Amino acid sequence: MKRSSRRAFIGKGEAAAGAVLTATPGIIMTPAAERPPIIHHVFFWLKNPTSTADRDSLVAGLKTLAGIPLIKELYVGVLADTEKRDVVDASWQVSELMFFTDLSGQANYQQHPLHLEFVKNCSHLWARVVVYDAMNLFNRTS
């Protein structure tokens, strides 16, 4: 997509962003248009943190979640080799990042057969899981 048409697309999206909703008391939030606004980011600490076999098994398991249509975008990653500053948590091994259209999509995903199958097949691999669920108020994607 050329830069000009991308900008036109974004402009159209902003103009169409009519919906205003309240998710947390005390703040009026307008979800960013044209991108799925709900982010679900999960970090996994392996029982065997140095096992590349276990890491690869978990990555393979997470890839099967791609078959769930409720997930609008899926990213499966590992710890990046960035500078180890005090604020950086570099103690985990595998991550999944998902975008959902709305809160009900995220809730229904939890009960999807492919997700339950993933948990059944892979939960023995991890010692700890931490989930962050965010609602985007703003995005710039180009």
Add this chain to the structure above:
Amino acid sequence: MKRSSRRAFIGKGEAAAGAVLTATPGIIMTPAAERPPIIHHVFFWLKNPTSTADRDSLVAGLKTLAGIPLIKELYVGVLADTEKRDVVDASWQVSELMFFTDLSGQANYQQHPLHLEFVKNCSHLWARVVVYDAMNLFNRTS
């Protein structure tokens, strides 16, 4: 973009994914094609967690980072109102999610004048920051 052309685009991307690199000892990683593979996700705990004014100030500050070209995608969000399961960390207030093309882009972003200005203007607002840096091995974006 129609579904058919989207698929064609993804197919082309996969075919072009020739580069293989090692980021962590013991694993050969092929970055996912056609999407910026480095994810930088930051969570902020406000000094005044219930202050919507402070939250809005931090969100406004984070939006200024959109002026940094090194950031390929930027999402600014707040805690989503998902189910409060044991694994969900719902103690933070504001988040930023960024995609970078490579590790050097993420490193150089740290020193960008707009980022330094943001830290100068907004760091009084937060009590705690946690950063997760991931490298994507896989993505599905449609």
